[in-house]
Structure formats: structure tokens, C-alpha cells
Amino acid sequence: MGELVEYLIQNDPSFRRARLPALYSDFRTQKSLNPDGYTANVTAWRSALARLAWNGQISDISTAASPSSPSSSQRLVLDCDAKLPARLESRQFGRPLALGTVIRDSLDNGALFPLQDFLGRQESIYHTSGGWSSVPWRAAVWAARQLGLGAPSATREDTIPKGRFVVLANVEKAAASVAEAIAARRSDSRFERTFTRRDFVRELLVDNHSVPPLSGTDMDVLLRFLEREKGLVAGDERTVRIRGGADASEEPTITTEDEAVAELRALMADLRHQTALLGSRVDELTAEAKAAVAAGRGSSHATALALLRRKRVAEDALKRRGAALAQLEDVAGKLEQARDQAQMVRVMESSAGALATLNREVGGVARVEGAVEALREQVAETDEVARILEEDAAASGAEAVDEAEVDAELRAMELAEQEREAEEMQKRLDEAGIVPSETVAARKEEEKEEKEKEAQKNRPLTPTTEAAERLMEMVLGETP
Template identity: 45%
Template sequence: MSELLSYLVENEPSFRRARLPALYSDFRSQRTLNPDGFTANVSAWKLGLSSAALAGLAPSKSGMRNHFTIELDDALLHALESKQFGRPLALGTAIHDAVVSGDLLPLEKFLNTKESIYYKSWGSIPWSVVAWGLRQAGLERGIGGLLGSWGEDKIPKGQFVVLRNLEIAAKAFSDAIADRTSPFERTFSKTHFRRTFEGSLLSDKKQRLSETDVDVLVKFLSRDKAIIATDGHTIRIRTSEAESAAITEEDTAIASLKELMEDLSRQTQVLSRRVDELNDVAQDAVRRKNRVSALAALKSRKLAEANFAQRHATLAQLEEVAAKIQQAADNVQMVRTMQASTAALRSLNAAVGGADRVDAVLDALREQMGEVDEVGNIIADVGQVPAVVDEADVDDELEAMLAEERKKEEEVERAKKEAKDAEETRRKLAELQNLGPVPAGLPGQAQTTKEGHEGEKRPSTPATAAAEALGGLSLDGPGADNKAEKLTS
């Protein structure tokens, strides 16, 4: 299994091993018999080829592998050949569908077209309708006759731009430039632009964009996405679509200055390493007692140090110029903002009408607010009679309420006392009943009726009176409580 096919099987879900027989078969007849299966196979091939190109695995005649373009020729078929399934029989059909749908665009046409690739002219609609009608009628050969060798399911030859890969790179580019705000940071020469972004737009940071990739990307970002402006040599990142797309002399100067600073920075790094190497050589020659080699190395080191100092001085001057340019650009932006603010304030002040008009408006407002308060006061006073409170009546009513409350409290206390007394009486009666009747024949008991009557005539004492009263009491009768109260009193 080739490297390209192994990558597709391992990284693309639509190329799992169970799907390979269907993808490598001649599925052209499924266009009418099984449209869903046909669409699934075509989509799988389009996605697989774009992913392989983005990963740098598509075969290329040049030593530098492209990521945004793909070369369509027999080498692609050979790279996809499998010992088990052979070559994909309907790959040409899938590629033809990608070309018709705009997923694959001829490289030369892409670079030379002035209009955006997203612009669809009305002239393309009739051909699409005719092609659809011929397919519905089953006249595949008719389409082949109109399209030449493509209709015979042969792979079109040439280099094609992969639109999906460009859109992925455009999104990555937008994320990478989000923090670049000043004009100095947003302006590049084409060479500096490639050095800056060639390794940051791909998922695999080890890979680099080729020169063709950069040309295609710059064209796509400037013409189709309106993210950058370029004249072919200088590139400026636009802050918005409303910003001018023309490259000015200031842009060119900034781009040249940045490129020169980058070149000097690389030269200083090289010279720094050169000085260290020559110093090591000189020390080694001294250890070996080789005077001639040591002197030559020292002279070379001195020359390298002089060049290093000169490059550093030049770089420092350029950095100072760059700082002044950035400051001037900031000042320009500040002045533009102040001018716009001045115009806005002038317009707003004109709408206000000046201080005299504001005073007149405020006077009128205060007058109207005073009228509103006056009307409200008049309405509030209508039908109202001053309330007069008689303090004596209030005091009398309060005393009556207090007296009634005291009366209620006295009745409650009296009821509690009566209940307590009744309970005490019941307790004493219970104790008397527990004593039982007086036994017969005891001294003092009446022996005869006559004696009894004589006893009645005897004067009553307090003890006899109490006994008589107790004899007529009933513990359960309705008048028990009153009689008990009289007895205790």
C-alpha cells in the first residue's frame, strides 16, 4: 500500500477498509441507479484528495510539495494503486465532478481571473442546465463529446487549486493576524510575508508553504476574501473591506524597511556564530603551537567582529527609524480620529442649536413643570375640609376603654377566686363524709323521742348549727357551691 493510500486509510473515515471496494469500483452507473451512493463515493474522493494535498502527500513533479494545489496525471493514479483493488476506476468521474462544482480550479485560470471565484455569472447556468438534462436522459456520451476526454472518465491533466485547502488556510491566517493592529505590523514585502507565515498556517508545523502556495494564497486573500491588499511586491493587511486596496508609497517604504531589518538581523546572527567559531579555531591553533593558523583565525575574527558591530549599528538605526514610523502612523490615526470626532461634535452641536437655545428650552421646561405643580395643588385642595380633633373627646374615650379593660380583668380574677373556693369546699366536704355516721348508744345521743324533742328546744351552738347545715348539703346538687360558700363564710 502506497504512502498516499495508507494516509487516507488511517486518517479519513470515508476511506476505511470496508469502503475501499466501493471506492475503487466503477460506480459511474450509480449516478442514476443509486444517486446517494454515487454522491457518497464522489464526496469521499474529493475530501480524500484535498486532505492528502494539505498534508503534502499528493505526488508532485517539483521537489517542493504543494499544499494548496494538486497535480492531476497518471502519477496520481499510480500513487493510489492497490495490490488488492488495483486502480480506482471512477476517479476521473469524481475529479470531473469536483472541477464542475468549483472544488478544483485550474491553476492558470485561478491566477489570471480578475473576478472572485465566488461570483457566479449567468452564463454558467444554461450549461449546467444542459448538462443536468443530458444526465437525466442517460446521455453520458453526449456530455463526453462536449467535454472531450473528460467525458471518457479520464483524469484531466494539469495543476489544480484545491478550494477547501485555501479556505482552511484563510481562516488560520485570520487568526494569526488578529493581534496586528499598527500599520507597521500589517505591512510586508512578498518575501517577508512568506518567511513570516510559511510555517504557521499548516497543522503540521514542520512543513512549509511552497512558492506556488504563497502565490495562490495571496491571490485568494486579496481577490476573493479582501483580507489583504497587494501590488505583487508589497502586501498590506486590511483592517476592513472599506479600507483602500491600493498600495501607497508609505506601504512600500515600510515593507522595504522591515525586509532590510530582517536581513540584517539574520546577518548579525550569522556573524555572531562566525566570531565564536573563529575564536575556537584560534584557541585550538594556540594549543597546537600553530602560530600561523592562530594569527589567521584572529584576523578573520577581527574582521567578523567589525562587520558584526557595523551590522548592529545599522540595525539599531533602522529600528529607531521604524519606531519613528510607528509613532508617526499612530499620530496620523489619532489626528484622523480627532478630525472625525470634531465633525461629529460639530454636527451634534448644530443639532442642539447653541447655548441660547438650550437656555430657552430649559426656561420653557421649568415653566411647564411649574404649571403642572400648580394644577396638581389645585386639584388636591378641591373638596378637602380641615380636620379638627377634640382632645377632650379623645381622652374620655381612652378612659372608657381603660375602665372596660380593668372591669374585664377584675371579672377574670373573681372567677378564678370562686373556682378556687369551690374546690376547697369540695375538699372539706369529702373529708367530713369520710368520717362516717355517729355510732348508736354513744354518749350524747338522744334516747327517746321525747328527749329528742327536748333537744330541739335546746339552744343551738355553732357546732350543732354546722352539723345541721352539713346534713342538708348535697355534693352533687345544683346549689352545692352556694351553700358551701355560705358555710365557709
């Protein structure tokens, strides 16, 4: 005894040598006196049991083919009986005195589950709090405690609950690794996602080095968890199908088609393996025959003939295996084609139904024509209203403009500009010190004459004024 304790000391940080006295003591009374210490001890033992099971250090000897062989150990299921404390015994501190309390606390908190309850449960284990997973189990535990068989008091010996319990931490670890492997090889082809149970284990577990070898019971537990809690697979005793393809109508359970596909894929895999072996055997026999011929001794001829005969037999077997494999591959192609056609027909049926619904909502050709005609009328009416409003706006704008006011404003702007230019000129002359009085007087005289002419133009013409203007022009014209 003591090997498992030494293993835990070397591999589990919670099992330091300084903590062993507390872990192996009867710490049941600490639940009320020192809750933190009690929780720390229970958590340490819970982790230790999960670690021992995962690494194949503890398993049911009665069911294991070889207790010392890790491959025959259960990794996800813990077998609890009266022998368990003895197997965890320490040379210095003896047997753990509160191990039964640890197991019962793990059951209450959902860290452990009764095996049969785990496999037979329909709803997720995460839907209810704690490890009370079914009414019969809860009732049995309650009755046992009422009779004094449940959680012992601090004055009685701590008994070990007997049974087979699923270690949830280990199941979650294995499921996470398998989920990664499934994601890495995800395919929309249902044919590629269907396996026999043996092939599923070989392709997603044996080749997955992060998961140790699992027993048959472990596989039952893992597949049930992947199916119920993760929704990643559908499976039964012989067939496993990875879920999540593009076909939304894919059945949630294994069908006869899945079983046929799984067997077909398994047979094809076996034939490929056989053809590979036979091909290697033919190459080996050919090389041996050539070596016998090259030796050139008396028995070499007979040896070469025997090797060539065996080579021919291997070649015939290889040819037959190759023909069978080709036939199976053709059948597999037909199966995939038939499934694609069936899916296409389902899509066409659903599309036809959707189109019929939409056509009913449209109301037929007459309703569409009426809607289009009504739309055209409304568009034409809208355009007519816009045209009338534009014409009215244009007419209103023309009436509002007074041309006389516009001309007066323009003349005022021109006079202002002339005055500004005169002021600038006067300013420049003042700066130069020149006062051209004659020039200024002449300019003023010219401006006066221009104003008088402008006034005369604007005055209404009468016969008298018209005759006077003509006489004036004649006089001016005769003046030299």
C-alpha cells in the same frame, strides 16, 4: 505502479481493501441505479485526491523540481491530465475507471475550482452554488457536453478533464491554520502587520508546522482565499499586510507605504541576522586566538595574529551593520510616528466635523439660554402650583374636623375602658368567692356623685343657681 494505492490503504479509512473493487470499477451507472453507492464512491475518491495532494504524494512532474521531494509538490492545486489514472493504478484492479466522473462531479459541487478562475474571481466562491464559478467556464462545459466531450455515457470511456484545479478542502485547511497564527500575533500597529511575501511565508507558514511547505502557486491560491473569502490580508506579488487593525480607514489594498515598510522590515531582519552571525564569528575567532596562544608552539604566534586580524575585520563589519540597523530602526520609528500623527489628524478632523454638527443641532448660545430660562420658569410655576395645592389641602382638613365629636369619642373610649376594668375586677372577686357589698355600694355612690358633679358643671349658671352654690359652700365649710 500501485504505491499511491498502498498509501491510501494505509492512511485513508475510505480505502479499505474490501472497497477497492467498487472504487476501481466503472460506477457511473450507479448514479441512477444506486445513488447512495455512487455518492459514497465519489466522496471516497474526492477525499483521497485531497489527501494525496496535501501530503505531497501527487503533483505535476513537469513543474516539480524533484518528484520525490515533498517540498516541491503542490498541496492546494491538483494537476489533472491523462497520466493521472496511471499514477493511481492498482496492480490487482488496474486503473480507476470512473476517475473522470469524480473530477467532473467535484467541479460541479465546488470541491474543485479551475485555477485561473479561482485567482481571477472577484466575488466569493461561496456566493454561488456549485463549482460553476464563471460564465465562460460554464459556457465551455455546456458546449463540450453538447458536442459529446463532457460527461461520457456509460458506454464510452470515462475521460479525464485536463487542467489545474484548486482543491478547496486543502485551501480551507491551510487558511484555518494561518488564521490561528494571525490571531496569535495580532497587532494594532500597521508597521508590525506588513511583510514582504517571503517574510510572511517564513513567519506564518514555515514556522507553522501544521501547514506543509507550499509552492508558489499554492501561495497565490492561499493568499487570494485569505484576502477574498476571509478578509484577513491584503496582498500583491511582493507585499502582504494583515488586516484588522484599530484604524478603520485602513486601505483594503496594498499601498506604496506598505511596500516601503515591508522592504524596510525585511532589510532590518537581514541586518539583525547578519549582526547575530558576525557576533558569533567574533566570539569564535577570539576563542581560537586564545587557544593558539595557549598552545605556545612556533607557528602559534602567527596563527594568533591572523585570527586576531580576522576578528578585527569581523568587528568592523559588525560595527557597520549595527550602525546601519540603528539608523533603520530610527527610520522605522519615524514612520510609525508619522502614521500615528496622520491618524490623529484624521480623528481630529472627524471630531471637529462631529462637533460642528452637534453645535448646529444645539442652535447656538442664544437658543441654549432661552431653553434654560424657559425651564426655570416652568419649574417655578410647578413649585407654586404644588404650594397652593398643599395649602388648600391643609385648609380643607382643618374645616372637616369637629372638636366636640372628638371629645365625645374620647369620653366614650374612657367609659368603655372603665367598664372593662370593673368587669375584670368583678370577675376576679367572683372567682375568689368574696362579695363586698359595702364596697360595691360605696363605689356606686361615688360614681353617682361624680356624675352629678359633672352634670352640674355642664349646666349653664344663672344668678340664682350661682348664689345657691355659694351658700352651700359656706354651709359645708362651717360643718365640723
